[in-house]
Amino acid sequence: MNRNKIKTYMMAIGAIFKKDIKIFFSYRVNAILSILEPIIWVVPVYFLSKSFQIGGKNIGFAQYTGTTDYMGFLVMGSIVSSFVSAVLWSMGFSLKNEMDAGVIESNWLTPIPLWVQLVGRSIFSLVSTTASTLIVAFLIWLLFGFSISGSILSSIATLIPLLIGLYGLGFGIAGLVLITNNANNIIDITNATLNMICGSEFPVTVLPKGILAVSLIIPLTYGYDSIRGILLGTKTLLPIHIEQLILVLFMGISIYLGIFILNKVEKYCKTIGNIGFH
Amino acid sequence: METTIKKPSVFTAMGAVFKKEFKIAFRYPTWFISMLIWPILLPLGYVFTAKALSGTDTSSLVSFATLTGTSDYKTYMLIGTVMWSWMNSILWSFGTSLRVEQVRGTLESNWLCPVPKISLLLGYSLFDMIFSIIYIPIIVLEFKLVYNFHFVGSPLLALLVLLVSIPAVYGIGFIFASLVMWVKEANSMVFLVRGMIMVFCGITYPLAVLPNWMRNVSKFIPITYSINALRAVITEGVSVGDIKSEIFILLIFGAVLMTLGLLAFNYTQKRVKSSGSLGQY
Numbered sequence: 001m002n003r004n005k006i007k008t009y010m011m012a013i014g015a016i017f018k019k020d021i022k023i024f025f026s027y028r029v030n031a032i033l034s035i036l037e038p039i040i041w042v043v044p045v046y047f048l049s050k051s052f053q054i055g056g057k058n059i060g061f062a063q064y065t066g067t068t069d070y071m072g073f074l075v076m077g078s079i080v081s082s083f084v085s086a087v088l089w090s091m092g093f094s095l096k097n098e099m100d101a102g103v104i105e106s107n108w109l110t111p112i113p114l115w116v117q118l119v120g121r122s123i124f125s126l127v128s129t130t131a132s133t134l135i136v137a138f139l140i141w142l143l144f145g146f147s148i149s150g151s152i153l154s155s156i157a158t159l160i161p162l163l164i165g166l167y168g169l170g171f172g173i174a175g176l177v178l179i180t181n182n183a184n185n186i187i188d189i190t191n192a193t194l195n196m197i198c199g200s201e202f203p204v205t206v207l208p209k210g211i212l213a214v215s216l217i218i219p220l221t222y223g224y225d226s227i228r229g230i231l232l233g234t235k236t237l238l239p240i241h242i243e244q245l246i247l248v249l250f251m252g253i254s255i256y257l258g259i260f261i262l263n264k265v266e267k268y269c270k271t272i273g274n275i276g277f278h
Numbered sequence: 279m280e281t282t283i284k285k286p287s288v289f290t291a292m293g294a295v296f297k298k299e300f301k302i303a304f305r306y307p308t309w310f311i312s313m314l315i316w317p318i319l320l321p322l323g324y325v326f327t328a329k330a331l332s333g334t335d336t337s338s339l340v341s342f343a344t345l346t347g348t349s350d351y352k353t354y355m356l357i358g359t360v361m362w363s364w365m366n367s368i369l370w371s372f373g374t375s376l377r378v379e380q381v382r383g384t385l386e387s388n389w390l391c392p393v394p395k396i397s398l399l400l401g402y403s404l405f406d407m408i409f410s411i412i413y414i415p416i417i418v419l420e421f422k423l424v425y426n427f428h429f430v431g432s433p434l435l436a437l438l439v440l441l442v443s444i445p446a447v448y449g450i451g452f453i454f455a456s457l458v459m460w461v462k463e464a465n466s467m468v469f470l471v472r473g474m475i476m477v478f479c480g481i482t483y484p485l486a487v488l489p490n491w492m493r494n495v496s497k498f499i500p501i502t503y504s505i506n507a508l509r510a511v512i513t514e515g516v517s518v519g520d521i522k523s524e525i526f527i528l529l530i531f532g533a534v535l536m537t538l539g540l541l542a543f544n545y546t547q548k549r550v551k552s553s554g555s556l557g558q559y
Contacts, residue, residue: 041473045324047483061381190321
C-alpha cells in the first residue's frame, strides 16, 4: 500500500469519525445513556449476587473462581463486553442505518474500500466506549466497590489483540447484514451469545459440557479469562501466557478471514445490485 | 359536481397497519429466528450466574431459598425474564414504529390520512397482541424442553394475570410512543425504560435485597405485581383469592395508564402538528 493511499484512507476515517461525533452529540440522550446503560445491566446482577451471599460474601462463587469479589469479576466482564458490542454494533448497524437513510449507495461510490469505511465507523464507537467504560467502572466502584490487584498495562496488552481480532468478526457480521438487509437481530443474537457462552457474567466452568466445549474453542473466552486472571487473580482455564498467545493467533486469522468474506459479499452485492434495498 | 369520499374507519386503518406490519415481518425472516432464540438466551445468563453463585456444594443456594421461598431459581428467573421480555417488545414496537416512519420519511404522509391518528398505534398493538398469543405457547414449550420448566399452578390463572396486565403494559407503550416523538431517540429511550424495569421489578432477584427506597419505587411499576402474581401461581400453585390484591392493583394501573397514554398521544399529536416537527429526526 503506497503512502498516498494510506493518506486517503486516513482522511476518509477522519471524515467518518467527524460525522459520527456530530451525530452522537445531536442526540444527547445517547451520551447520557452510554453511561447509564452499563450500570443498568450491572445493577440487577449485583442484587442477584446479594441474594446468594452468606455473611455478606459470595462464598459459593469463590468455589468456582477463587475470589468472593463477584462485582470485580462482573465489572471486568462488562468492560470487555462493551468493547465487543462496540465493534459489532458499529460495523453492522451503521450499514443498516445508511441503508435506511438512503446514503449507502453514494458512500459505496466513493473510492474508499468498504473495510476502511467500516473501520472508520468503529473508531468513534471505540473512543466513546473507552471513555464511558472508565466513567462507568469508576461509578460502579463508588456504588458497589471492587478491588483490582494486578497490572492494568498487562491487561490492556491482552485486550488489544482481542479487539483487533474482533474487527475480523465485525467484517463478517457486516457481510451478513448486507446479504440479509437486517442488522438488529443478527448483531443482537451474535453479541449476546458470544458474551454469554464466553463468560461475561459467570465462569464458563458452570456451563454444561456441550456448551463448554463450544466456549473453549472461541478465543473471546480466553480474553475474559486472562484479563480477570491478570487483574483479579482468579483461577484461569489455561496459563495466562498461553491464553494471550491464543488471542494473538485469533487476531491474525480473524482479520484475514473477515476481509476475505467481506470482499466476497461486496462483490456479490454489487453484482446483484441489492445495496440500497432494505 | 361535488363528490363525497367516505372517511375510512379506525378499524380500516388498524387493519392496514396490521397488514403492513405482517408484510414487513415476513420480509425479514431473521426476525423469526430471534423470536425462537431470545426466550432461551435471555434467562441463560442469569441461570448460569445463579449456578455459579450457588457454589459447587450449593451452600449459597440456601440464602436464596430463604429470601424467595424456593430453591428453584430457574423457574423464578424464567418468569421474571418473560415479563421483562414482553415489556421490552412493547417498548421496541411502540417506540420504534413511529420513529422508523419518521426516519424513512413516511410518517408525515401517514399523518395526512383522514383517520384518527391513534389508529396507527392501535394497529401496532393489534399486531403485537396477536404475535404474543402465538408466542406465549412457544415460549412455554421451549422452557419445558430447555429448562425443564415446572408449572405447579393453574395455566388459566396465569393467563388471567397476563390478561389483566395488558391495559397497563399497553398504556405504558402509548405513553412511550408519545415520548419518543418528543425526544426523537427511540433506542436510548427503550434502553432507559426497560433498564428501570429490570432494576426495580425484581426480574431475577427477590425485592427483599433492595434498599427501602428502591422497594418503594418498585410499588409504582405494574410489572412488579404481574411478576409476583405469576410467580405465586406458577411456582406455589396459589388460587385466585391469594392474588386478588395484585389483580386489583393491575386493573387500576391499567385504567390509569391507558387513560394517560391516550391523553399523551393526543397532546403530542397536536403539539407536533403546530410546531411542524413531525418529520424532523
